[in-house]
Amino acid sequence: MALPSSASADQPRHRHPSRRRVLTSGLGMAGLGLGAVGLLEACSATVSSSNASDSSSSGSSGPANGPWTFTDDRGTAVRLNSAPTKVIAYTGAAAALYDFGVTDRIVGVFGPTKQADGKADPMAGDLPVDKVTILGNAYGEFDVAKYAELDPQLLITDMWEKDSLWYVPAASLSKIEKLAPTIGITVASEPLTTPLARYEKLAGLLGADLSAPAATEAKTAFQQAVEQLRAAAKTNKTLTVMAASASADLLYVSDPQVYPDLSYFEQLGVSFVRPTNVVGGFFESLSWENAGKYAPDLILLDDRTGTLQPADLTGKATWTALPAVKAHQIVAWNSEPRYSYAAIGPIVQTFATALQNAKKVA
Numbered sequence: 001m002a003l004p005s006s007a008s009a010d011q012p013r014h015r016h017p018s019r020r021r022v023l024t025s026g027l028g029m030a031g032l033g034l035g036a037v038g039l040l041e042a043c044s045a046t047v048s049s050s051n052a053s054d055s056s057s058s059g060s061s062g063p064a065n066g067p068w069t070f071t072d073d074r075g076t077a078v079r080l081n082s083a084p085t086k087v088i089a090y091t092g093a094a095a096a097l098y099d100f101g102v103t104d105r106i107v108g109v110f111g112p113t114k115q116a117d118g119k120a121d122p123m124a125g126d127l128p129v130d131k132v133t134i135l136g137n138a139y140g141e142f143d144v145a146k147y148a149e150l151d152p153q154l155l156i157t158d159m160w161e162k163d164s165l166w167y168v169p170a171a172s173l174s175k176i177e178k179l180a181p182t183i184g185i186t187v188a189s190e191p192l193t194t195p196l197a198r199y200e201k202l203a204g205l206l207g208a209d210l211s212a213p214a215a216t217e218a219k220t221a222f223q224q225a226v227e228q229l230r231a232a233a234k235t236n237k238t239l240t241v242m243a244a245s246a247s248a249d250l251l252y253v254s255d256p257q258v259y260p261d262l263s264y265f266e267q268l269g270v271s272f273v274r275p276t277n278v279v280g281g282f283f284e285s286l287s288w289e290n291a292g293k294y295a296p297d298l299i300l301l302d303d304r305t306g307t308l309q310p311a312d313l314t315g316k317a318t319w320t321a322l323p324a325v326k327a328h329q330i331v332a333w334n335s336e337p338r339y340s341y342a343a344i345g346p347i348v349q350t351f352a353t354a355l356q357n358a359k360k361v362a
Helices: 017-024 034-042 091-100 144-149 170-179 193-205 213-235 260-267 341-357
Strands: 046-049 068-071 076-080 087-090 106-110 133-136 154-159 182-186 240-246 250-254 283-287 298-302 330-333
Touching: 068 193, 076 182, 087 091, 091 106, 091 154, 091 193, 091 341, 133 144, 144 170, 182 193, 193 260, 193 341, 213 341, 260 341, 298 341, 330 341
Parallel strands: 087 106, 087 154, 106 133, 154 182, 240 298, 298 330
Antiparallel strands: 046 076, 068 076, 240 250, 250 283
16 A cells, blocks of 8 residues: 555555654644543543453444443453443544444544545545544544543544554554543455454444445445456456556555455455565555556556546656556556445446456556
Protein backbone atom coordinates (compact mmCIF):
# COMPACT_ATOMS: atom_id res chain seq x y z
CA MET A 1 0.00 0.00 0.00
CA ALA A 2 1.16 3.54 -0.38
CA LEU A 3 0.42 6.13 2.26
CA PRO A 4 -2.16 7.45 4.67
CA SER A 5 -4.66 9.53 2.76
CA SER A 6 -3.48 12.61 4.62
CA ALA A 7 0.24 12.16 4.02
CA SER A 8 2.17 13.62 1.12
CA ALA A 9 2.05 11.51 -1.99
CA ASP A 10 5.74 10.63 -1.95
CA GLN A 11 5.75 8.92 1.44
CA PRO A 12 5.05 5.23 2.13
CA ARG A 13 1.93 4.41 4.05
CA HIS A 14 2.47 1.53 6.45
CA ARG A 15 4.36 1.62 9.71
CA HIS A 16 7.54 -0.39 10.15
CA PRO A 17 10.58 1.26 11.85
CA SER A 18 11.48 3.38 8.82
CA ARG A 19 7.84 4.03 7.90
CA ARG A 20 7.11 5.16 11.45
CA ARG A 21 9.80 7.83 11.26
CA VAL A 22 8.56 9.04 7.88
CA LEU A 23 4.91 9.16 8.86
CA THR A 24 5.34 10.87 12.20
CA SER A 25 7.91 13.36 11.00
CA GLY A 26 6.50 16.87 11.14
CA LEU A 27 3.07 15.78 12.38
CA GLY A 28 1.85 17.38 15.56
CA MET A 29 0.23 15.36 18.34
CA ALA A 30 -2.75 16.85 20.09
CA GLY A 31 -2.03 17.82 23.70
CA LEU A 32 -3.74 16.33 26.71
CA GLY A 33 -5.92 18.91 28.44
CA LEU A 34 -6.42 19.21 32.19
CA GLY A 35 -9.97 17.87 31.89
CA ALA A 36 -8.64 14.75 30.21
CA VAL A 37 -6.10 14.20 32.97
CA GLY A 38 -8.88 14.01 35.51
CA LEU A 39 -10.84 11.59 33.37
CA LEU A 40 -7.84 9.30 32.97
CA GLU A 41 -8.23 8.28 36.59
CA ALA A 42 -12.02 8.13 36.43
CA CYS A 43 -12.35 5.56 33.64
CA SER A 44 -13.91 2.38 34.99
CA ALA A 45 -14.25 0.14 31.92
CA THR A 46 -12.82 -3.35 32.35
CA VAL A 47 -10.29 -4.69 29.86
CA SER A 48 -8.46 -7.98 30.27
CA SER A 49 -6.21 -10.18 28.20
CA SER A 50 -7.30 -13.61 27.10
CA ASN A 51 -5.82 -16.41 25.09
CA ALA A 52 -7.07 -17.91 21.85
CA SER A 53 -9.17 -20.44 23.69
CA ASP A 54 -11.30 -17.74 25.31
CA SER A 55 -14.95 -18.61 24.68
CA SER A 56 -15.61 -15.08 23.40
CA SER A 57 -12.74 -15.09 20.92
CA SER A 58 -15.06 -14.46 18.00
CA GLY A 59 -17.17 -11.98 19.89
CA SER A 60 -20.10 -12.57 22.20
CA SER A 61 -22.64 -10.61 24.17
CA GLY A 62 -25.15 -11.06 26.93
CA PRO A 63 -28.77 -9.90 26.87
CA ALA A 64 -29.46 -6.51 25.27
CA ASN A 65 -29.54 -4.92 28.73
CA GLY A 66 -26.85 -7.15 30.24
CA PRO A 67 -23.05 -7.53 30.10
CA TRP A 68 -21.30 -6.94 26.78
CA THR A 69 -18.09 -8.68 25.74
CA PHE A 70 -15.89 -8.88 22.68
CA THR A 71 -12.41 -10.35 22.25
CA ASP A 72 -10.39 -8.57 19.61
CA ASP A 73 -7.59 -9.85 17.38
CA ARG A 74 -4.91 -9.12 19.98
CA GLY A 75 -6.63 -11.57 22.31
CA THR A 76 -7.83 -8.68 24.45
CA ALA A 77 -11.26 -9.19 25.97
CA VAL A 78 -13.41 -6.12 26.48
CA ARG A 79 -16.07 -6.54 29.14
CA LEU A 80 -18.63 -3.81 29.79
CA ASN A 81 -21.73 -3.74 31.98
CA SER A 82 -23.86 -3.08 28.89
CA ALA A 83 -23.48 -2.47 25.16
CA PRO A 84 -21.49 0.74 24.58
CA THR A 85 -23.42 3.75 23.32
CA LYS A 86 -20.45 6.10 22.90
CA VAL A 87 -18.13 4.52 20.34
CA ILE A 88 -15.09 6.17 18.79
CA ALA A 89 -13.65 4.56 15.67
CA TYR A 90 -11.14 4.95 12.89
CA THR A 91 -13.03 6.50 9.99
CA GLY A 92 -12.94 3.36 7.83
CA ALA A 93 -14.08 1.20 10.74
CA ALA A 94 -16.86 3.63 11.62
CA ALA A 95 -18.03 3.70 8.00
CA ALA A 96 -18.05 -0.10 7.84
CA LEU A 97 -20.12 -0.37 11.04
CA TYR A 98 -22.48 2.28 9.69
CA ASP A 99 -22.94 0.22 6.50
CA PHE A 100 -23.92 -2.76 8.62
CA GLY A 101 -26.51 -0.66 10.46
CA VAL A 102 -24.73 0.82 13.48
CA THR A 103 -26.16 4.32 13.11
CA ASP A 104 -26.62 5.67 16.62
CA ARG A 105 -23.53 4.73 18.66
CA ILE A 106 -20.60 6.28 16.79
CA VAL A 107 -19.96 9.70 18.33
CA GLY A 108 -16.41 10.37 17.16
CA VAL A 109 -13.91 9.36 14.47
CA PHE A 110 -10.22 9.73 13.66
CA GLY A 111 -8.52 9.32 10.32
CA PRO A 112 -9.26 10.68 6.81
CA THR A 113 -12.79 12.06 7.25
CA LYS A 114 -13.05 15.35 5.36
CA GLN A 115 -11.20 16.60 2.31
CA ALA A 116 -9.80 20.12 1.94
CA ASP A 117 -13.04 21.31 0.34
CA GLY A 118 -15.06 20.09 3.32
CA LYS A 119 -16.59 17.13 1.50
CA ALA A 120 -16.48 13.69 3.05
CA ASP A 121 -13.33 11.71 2.30
CA PRO A 122 -14.08 8.52 0.31
CA MET A 123 -12.83 6.59 3.34
CA ALA A 124 -15.92 7.81 5.23
CA GLY A 125 -18.34 6.13 2.85
CA ASP A 126 -21.92 7.00 3.80
CA LEU A 127 -21.05 7.98 7.35
CA PRO A 128 -22.70 11.34 8.20
CA VAL A 129 -19.41 13.10 8.92
CA ASP A 130 -21.05 16.34 10.02
CA LYS A 131 -22.79 14.52 12.86
CA VAL A 132 -19.70 13.03 14.50
CA THR A 133 -16.79 14.67 16.31
CA ILE A 134 -13.57 14.49 14.29
CA LEU A 135 -10.61 13.91 16.60
CA GLY A 136 -8.04 14.01 13.83
CA ASN A 137 -8.13 14.09 10.06
CA ALA A 138 -4.54 13.09 9.32
CA TYR A 139 -2.02 10.50 10.40
CA GLY A 140 -0.60 11.40 13.81
CA GLU A 141 -3.54 13.62 14.72
CA PHE A 142 -5.66 12.55 17.68
CA ASP A 143 -7.11 15.16 20.05
CA VAL A 144 -6.94 13.32 23.35
CA ALA A 145 -8.59 16.15 25.30
CA LYS A 146 -11.55 16.17 22.94
CA TYR A 147 -11.65 12.36 23.10
CA ALA A 148 -11.93 12.55 26.88
CA GLU A 149 -14.74 15.10 26.65
CA LEU A 150 -16.79 12.62 24.62
CA ASP A 151 -16.73 10.25 27.62
CA PRO A 152 -15.90 7.30 25.33
CA GLN A 153 -16.89 3.74 26.18
CA LEU A 154 -15.06 1.97 23.34
CA LEU A 155 -12.50 2.64 20.59
CA ILE A 156 -12.38 0.53 17.41
CA THR A 157 -9.77 0.48 14.65
CA ASP A 158 -7.98 -1.76 12.16
CA MET A 159 -4.58 -3.39 12.68
CA TRP A 160 -2.22 -3.52 9.71
CA GLU A 161 0.62 -4.74 11.90
CA LYS A 162 0.49 -7.13 14.82
CA ASP A 163 -1.12 -5.57 17.89
CA SER A 164 -0.72 -2.05 16.44
CA LEU A 165 -3.85 0.11 16.47
CA TRP A 166 -4.05 1.89 13.13
CA TYR A 167 -4.01 5.70 13.29
CA VAL A 168 -3.75 5.72 17.08
CA PRO A 169 -0.55 7.72 17.83
CA ALA A 170 1.97 5.71 19.82
CA ALA A 171 2.90 8.81 21.82
CA SER A 172 -0.68 9.13 23.12
CA LEU A 173 -1.59 5.45 23.29
CA SER A 174 -1.26 5.02 27.06
CA LYS A 175 -3.48 8.05 27.71
CA ILE A 176 -6.04 6.90 25.18
CA GLU A 177 -6.19 3.37 26.59
CA LYS A 178 -6.84 4.70 30.09
CA LEU A 179 -9.96 6.51 28.91
CA ALA A 180 -11.75 3.54 27.31
CA PRO A 181 -11.10 -0.03 26.20
CA THR A 182 -9.86 -0.53 22.65
CA ILE A 183 -10.62 -3.09 19.95
CA GLY A 184 -8.26 -3.91 17.07
CA ILE A 185 -9.37 -5.89 14.01
CA THR A 186 -6.58 -7.50 11.97
CA VAL A 187 -6.80 -6.75 8.26
CA ALA A 188 -3.30 -7.57 6.95
CA SER A 189 -2.33 -11.07 5.79
CA GLU A 190 -5.91 -12.24 6.20
CA PRO A 191 -8.33 -13.10 3.38
CA LEU A 192 -10.99 -10.46 2.80
CA THR A 193 -13.74 -12.59 4.29
CA THR A 194 -12.05 -12.56 7.71
CA PRO A 195 -12.24 -8.80 8.51
CA LEU A 196 -15.65 -8.72 6.83
CA ALA A 197 -16.93 -11.38 9.22
CA ARG A 198 -15.32 -9.68 12.20
CA TYR A 199 -16.91 -6.31 11.47
CA GLU A 200 -20.24 -8.00 10.75
CA LYS A 201 -20.09 -9.73 14.13
CA LEU A 202 -19.07 -6.56 15.92
CA ALA A 203 -21.85 -4.58 14.22
CA GLY A 204 -24.40 -7.12 15.40
CA LEU A 205 -23.14 -6.79 18.95
CA LEU A 206 -23.48 -3.02 18.65
CA GLY A 207 -27.14 -3.26 17.78
CA ALA A 208 -27.18 -3.58 13.99
CA ASP A 209 -30.03 -5.65 12.54
CA LEU A 210 -28.08 -8.03 10.33
CA SER A 211 -31.33 -9.54 9.02
CA ALA A 212 -32.54 -6.19 7.67
CA PRO A 213 -33.09 -6.12 3.88
CA ALA A 214 -30.25 -3.66 3.30
CA ALA A 215 -27.81 -5.92 5.15
CA THR A 216 -28.87 -9.19 3.53
CA GLU A 217 -29.06 -7.69 0.05
CA ALA A 218 -25.55 -6.24 0.36
CA LYS A 219 -24.19 -9.61 1.46
CA THR A 220 -25.95 -11.41 -1.38
CA ALA A 221 -24.61 -8.89 -3.90
CA PHE A 222 -21.09 -9.42 -2.55
CA GLN A 223 -21.41 -13.19 -2.89
CA GLN A 224 -22.67 -12.82 -6.45
CA ALA A 225 -19.77 -10.52 -7.30
CA VAL A 226 -17.36 -13.10 -5.87
CA GLU A 227 -18.74 -15.75 -8.20
CA GLN A 228 -18.50 -13.34 -11.13
CA LEU A 229 -14.85 -12.73 -10.31
CA ARG A 230 -14.16 -16.44 -9.90
CA ALA A 231 -15.61 -17.06 -13.37
CA ALA A 232 -13.67 -14.16 -14.91
CA ALA A 233 -10.42 -15.42 -13.37
CA LYS A 234 -11.05 -18.88 -14.79
CA THR A 235 -11.83 -17.53 -18.25
CA ASN A 236 -8.81 -15.20 -18.31
CA LYS A 237 -6.39 -17.24 -16.25
CA THR A 238 -3.39 -16.17 -18.36
CA LEU A 239 -3.86 -12.49 -17.52
CA THR A 240 -1.55 -10.93 -14.93
CA VAL A 241 -2.74 -8.15 -12.61
CA MET A 242 -0.54 -5.65 -10.77
CA ALA A 243 -1.80 -3.70 -7.77
CA ALA A 244 0.07 -0.46 -7.25
CA SER A 245 0.05 3.02 -5.80
CA ALA A 246 1.66 6.00 -7.47
CA SER A 247 3.45 9.00 -5.98
CA ALA A 248 5.58 11.77 -7.43
CA ASP A 249 8.84 9.85 -7.00
CA LEU A 250 7.90 6.20 -6.64
CA LEU A 251 5.60 3.46 -7.87
CA TYR A 252 4.69 1.10 -5.04
CA VAL A 253 3.94 -2.43 -6.24
CA SER A 254 1.82 -4.18 -3.63
CA ASP A 255 2.45 -7.68 -2.33
CA PRO A 256 -0.89 -9.48 -2.84
CA GLN A 257 -0.20 -11.88 0.03
CA VAL A 258 -0.55 -9.04 2.56
CA TYR A 259 -3.66 -7.21 1.40
CA PRO A 260 -6.94 -8.88 2.37
CA ASP A 261 -8.71 -8.17 -0.91
CA LEU A 262 -5.80 -9.15 -3.14
CA SER A 263 -5.04 -12.36 -1.25
CA TYR A 264 -8.70 -13.31 -1.47
CA PHE A 265 -8.78 -12.54 -5.18
CA GLU A 266 -5.78 -14.85 -5.58
CA GLN A 267 -7.77 -17.58 -3.86
CA LEU A 268 -10.46 -17.03 -6.48
CA GLY A 269 -7.93 -17.63 -9.25
CA VAL A 270 -6.62 -14.16 -10.14
CA SER A 271 -2.93 -14.11 -11.10
CA PHE A 272 -1.07 -11.18 -9.52
CA VAL A 273 2.40 -9.77 -9.95
CA ARG A 274 4.35 -10.70 -6.84
CA PRO A 275 7.07 -8.11 -6.28
CA THR A 276 10.50 -9.62 -5.68
CA ASN A 277 12.00 -6.93 -3.44
CA VAL A 278 9.41 -6.16 -0.79
CA VAL A 279 10.83 -4.04 2.02
CA GLY A 280 8.79 -3.52 5.16
CA GLY A 281 6.28 -6.23 4.38
CA PHE A 282 3.81 -4.46 2.12
CA PHE A 283 5.20 -3.34 -1.23
CA GLU A 284 8.22 -2.90 -3.47
CA SER A 285 9.19 0.72 -4.08
CA LEU A 286 10.29 1.42 -7.65
CA SER A 287 11.77 4.67 -8.87
CA TRP A 288 10.04 5.87 -12.01
CA GLU A 289 13.16 5.01 -13.98
CA ASN A 290 12.56 1.38 -12.98
CA ALA A 291 8.76 1.38 -13.07
CA GLY A 292 8.75 -0.91 -16.08
CA LYS A 293 10.18 -3.82 -14.07
CA TYR A 294 6.86 -5.67 -14.28
CA ALA A 295 4.60 -5.90 -17.33
CA PRO A 296 1.02 -6.64 -16.23
CA ASP A 297 -2.03 -7.00 -18.45
CA LEU A 298 -4.23 -5.12 -15.99
CA ILE A 299 -3.40 -2.60 -13.26
CA LEU A 300 -5.28 -1.95 -10.06
CA LEU A 301 -4.25 1.61 -9.19
CA ASP A 302 -4.75 3.00 -5.71
CA ASP A 303 -7.31 5.81 -5.95
CA ARG A 304 -7.27 7.09 -2.37
CA THR A 305 -6.90 10.78 -1.55
CA GLY A 306 -3.25 11.76 -1.87
CA THR A 307 -2.25 9.23 -4.55
CA LEU A 308 -1.54 10.03 -8.19
CA GLN A 309 -4.05 8.94 -10.82
CA PRO A 310 -3.65 8.11 -14.54
CA ALA A 311 -4.19 11.73 -15.57
CA ASP A 312 -1.32 12.73 -13.27
CA LEU A 313 1.06 10.18 -14.76
CA THR A 314 1.02 11.04 -18.45
CA GLY A 315 4.46 12.60 -18.14
CA LYS A 316 6.02 9.40 -16.75
CA ALA A 317 7.52 7.60 -19.77
CA THR A 318 7.90 4.27 -18.01
CA TRP A 319 4.26 4.43 -16.94
CA THR A 320 2.89 5.20 -20.39
CA ALA A 321 5.03 2.38 -21.82
CA LEU A 322 3.43 -0.27 -19.61
CA PRO A 323 1.29 -2.69 -21.70
CA ALA A 324 -1.73 -2.31 -19.44
CA VAL A 325 -1.54 1.49 -19.66
CA LYS A 326 -1.25 1.41 -23.44
CA ALA A 327 -4.32 -0.83 -23.56
CA HIS A 328 -6.23 1.42 -21.11
CA GLN A 329 -6.63 -1.56 -18.79
CA ILE A 330 -6.48 0.30 -15.48
CA VAL A 331 -8.99 -0.12 -12.66
CA ALA A 332 -9.36 2.17 -9.66
CA TRP A 333 -8.43 0.37 -6.46
CA ASN A 334 -8.84 1.49 -2.87
CA SER A 335 -5.94 -0.18 -1.10
CA GLU A 336 -7.62 0.45 2.25
CA PRO A 337 -11.34 -0.32 1.81
CA ARG A 338 -13.93 -0.31 4.54
CA TYR A 339 -14.87 -3.83 5.52
CA SER A 340 -18.57 -4.07 4.86
CA TYR A 341 -20.44 -6.01 2.18
CA ALA A 342 -22.05 -2.79 0.98
CA ALA A 343 -18.62 -1.30 0.30
CA ILE A 344 -16.76 -4.38 -0.93
CA GLY A 345 -19.46 -5.83 -3.19
CA PRO A 346 -19.30 -3.07 -5.84
CA ILE A 347 -15.49 -3.14 -5.73
CA VAL A 348 -15.40 -6.87 -6.46
CA GLN A 349 -17.99 -6.50 -9.21
CA THR A 350 -16.08 -3.67 -10.91
CA PHE A 351 -12.86 -5.67 -10.83
CA ALA A 352 -14.64 -8.80 -12.09
CA THR A 353 -16.08 -6.91 -15.05
CA ALA A 354 -12.69 -5.36 -15.88
CA LEU A 355 -10.94 -8.71 -15.68
CA GLN A 356 -13.61 -10.33 -17.80
CA ASN A 357 -13.22 -7.68 -20.52
CA ALA A 358 -9.41 -7.41 -20.38
CA LYS A 359 -7.16 -8.71 -23.13
CA LYS A 360 -3.74 -10.32 -22.93
CA VAL A 361 -1.36 -7.49 -23.84
CA ALA A 362 1.89 -8.31 -22.03
